[in-house]
Amino acid sequence: MEGILFSRGVPEERKGLKNYLACGGYEALSRVIKASPAEVIQQITDAGLRGRGGAGFPTGKKWAFTREAQGESRYLIMNGGEDEPGSKKDRMLLEYLPHLVIEGVILAAYAIGASKAYLYINGRYEAATNSTSDALREAKAASYCGDHVLGGDYSLDIEIIPAPHNYVAGEDTAVLEVIEGKIPQPRQKPPFPVTVGLFGKPTAVNNVETLANVAPIMLHGSDWYRKFGTPDSPGTMIFSLNDDVNHPGIYELPFGTPLRHLIENCGGGLKNNKKIKAIMPAAPSSAFLPPEKIDTPLDHNCMRDAGSALGCGVVRLVSEGTCIVEEVLKISDFFTAECCGQCPACRMETNTLSMLMKKVQQGQGGDAILEQFGKVLAFNKGKGYCNLIAMPGPPIESALKLFPGDFAAHLATGKCPVI
Amino acid sequence: MRICLVCQNIDCKSRGSEQLMSELQKRITAKGLTDVEIKPYMCFGACQEGPNIVLYPEKNWYAKVKVEDLDEITSHLAGGPHVQRLDTIDSSLKELIYQLLDTGVL
Numbered sequence: 187m188e189g190i191l192f193s194r195g196v197p198e199e200r201k202g203l204k205n206y207l208a209c210g211g212y213e214a215l216s217r218v219i220k221a222s223p224a225e226v227i228q229q230i231t232d233a234g235l236r237g238r239g240g241a242g243f244p245t246g247k248k249w250a251f252t253r254e255a256q257g258e259s260r261y262l263i264m265n266g267g268e269d270e271p272g273s274k275k276d277r278m279l280l281e282y283l284p285h286l287v288i289e290g291v292i293l294a295a296y297a298i299g300a301s302k303a304y305l306y307i308n309g310r311y312e313a314a315t316n317s318t319s320d321a322l323r324e325a326k327a328a329s330y331c332g333d334h335v336l337g338g339d340y341s342l343d344i345e346i347i348p349a350p351h352n353y354v355a356g357e358d359t360a361v362l363e364v365i366e367g368k369i370p371q372p373r374q375k376p377p378f379p380v381t382v383g384l385f386g387k388p389t390a391v392n393n394v395e396t397l398a399n400v401a402p403i404m405l406h407g408s409d410w411y412r413k414f415g416t417p418d419s420p421g422t423m424i425f426s427l428n429d430d431v432n433h434p435g436i437y438e439l440p441f442g443t444p445l446r447h448l449i450e451n452c453g454g455g456l457k458n459n460k461k462i463k464a465i466m467p468a469a470p471s472s473a474f475l476p477p478e479k480i481d482t483p484l485d486h487n488c489m490r491d492a493g494s495a496l497g498c499g500v501v502r503l504v505s506e507g508t509c510i511v512e513e514v515l516k517i518s519d520f521f522t523a524e525c526c527g528q529c530p531a532c533r534m535e536t537n538t539l540s541m542l543m544k545k546v547q548q549g550q551g552g553d554a555i556l557e558q559f560g561k562v563l564a565f566n567k568g569k570g571y572c573n574l575i576a577m578p579g580p581p582i583e584s585a586l587k588l589f590p591g592d593f594a595a596h597l598a599t600g601k602c603p604v605i
Numbered sequence: 606m607r608i609c610l611v612c613q614n615i616d617c618k619s620r621g622s623e624q625l626m627s628e629l630q631k632r633i634t635a636k637g638l639t640d641v642e643i644k645p646y647m648c649f650g651a652c653q654e655g656p657n658i659v660l661y662p663e664k665n666w667y668a669k670v671k672v673e674d675l676d677e678i679t680s681h682l683a684g685g686p687h688v689q690r691l692d693t694i695d696s697s698l699k700e701l702i703y704q705l706l707d708t709g710v711l
Contacts, residue, residue, distance in 0.1 A: 527615050534650030537614075541647065541710055555708045565701050566650075 189438035190422050191398050197282050203324040206285035214404035226297035233408035234420040239393030240498045242486045251380035252298040255388035262295040262303040263391045267349040267356030272500040275424035276394035280314035284321035290397035309348035353524035357572045358391040371526045372572035415441035418487045425499040427453040442483045460505035468497025470517045471577035473584035509602035510589040515543045521578045531569035549600025610659045613645040616652035632679040664703050667691035
């Protein structure tokens, strides 16, 4: 089945305005600008579009909350912070299909009643930023944004903001802080950005890929969109595969496609014909799945039922011969390094988990040390301003459950069992 | 060897825990407590109550410690009374940290 966003695969070069218009670009906007914002929200709700940033929250619901919240002005933010290790989808969309994303931004802003939108793009992604900036100039010159969109009453100013390159800077409330000129630290929730967001005003923060789906839905309708994917997760999702497979890259697949298809048909399987030891469907924060779960459909509910998560689609594979203790130590250290430091519980949890994992790796401490992981995680559950505190748990706890032998070998010898 | 762990994470440091460590070391040396070793600790998870000092294996936790409290803490290490007024930390957090220390995480 064809994709929705990369319907003819990833283009060889950036799609400029002329090329985008030839493929029906901005037709959705031309129609929508004559309709009411409520109709846009209804169409997106009917399509069942869910956020692609990781949480899978229904986009129509988020927009309705923002539109209905009290406030004399509203904001739309495109979140292209994308600092998850191995994720490439947002920068690819911005680099190759910037007008598709920008049209989605304009439609979203119109739907929620925003007259200002920010494009928050990871500062490291120069090509994506330049491409978006060029497209924004073209769109403004053609009156798709700026004053009096397509000659009507609606006006929208769009501004690009470079995002700091750290993981927490992509958290939605940290995004608000950065745009307000502060350091990237998440805010306590509630209140949620949809009611008290940027500069205290109702704000919708949407991921790049989420917004890229908006124009196709508005152009072709929700029934068409629901032909892709599953009833729970309609449409497609872009998955990122990295160097552990023969053909790394991004792959847009309908929700519900078996994980096996992504790994074997798209990725060409593990390099050097190695066998899979574990699959992490949403690296680096999801639970590991054993290889026998390879036929699990790529869908939010199915992944949850299998014991893991879909996240933002970075699928990592661990090959046989790889020590899981070393893998989990890297993950623990990643979260320790990325903890912004403002919540005591998160600081203590991430530091302690890293320290415990290091002790296991070095073979220090007996079996009792393994019981401490669960205790530290349980003590800190539900604490902290953002979700980072909940992220090290699934990889650690699933690794302990699936591969007790790797941990036992490290504790006994201080070395990996496979080397 | 008895160990005196002084938190050195951001909050505790900003409240003077580096100075506390060096001042405590001076007092321990002056008292001739050769069986006490002072070590930094990365975080006890009670930052809002910092600076925090934990004595192990005694399992005593002193919170919101100031330089002027160090003489009493040193006396406690030398066999004097427990400094009750600095013992304010929630018991569940204490239990978690003491269990971690029991597993050899120092």
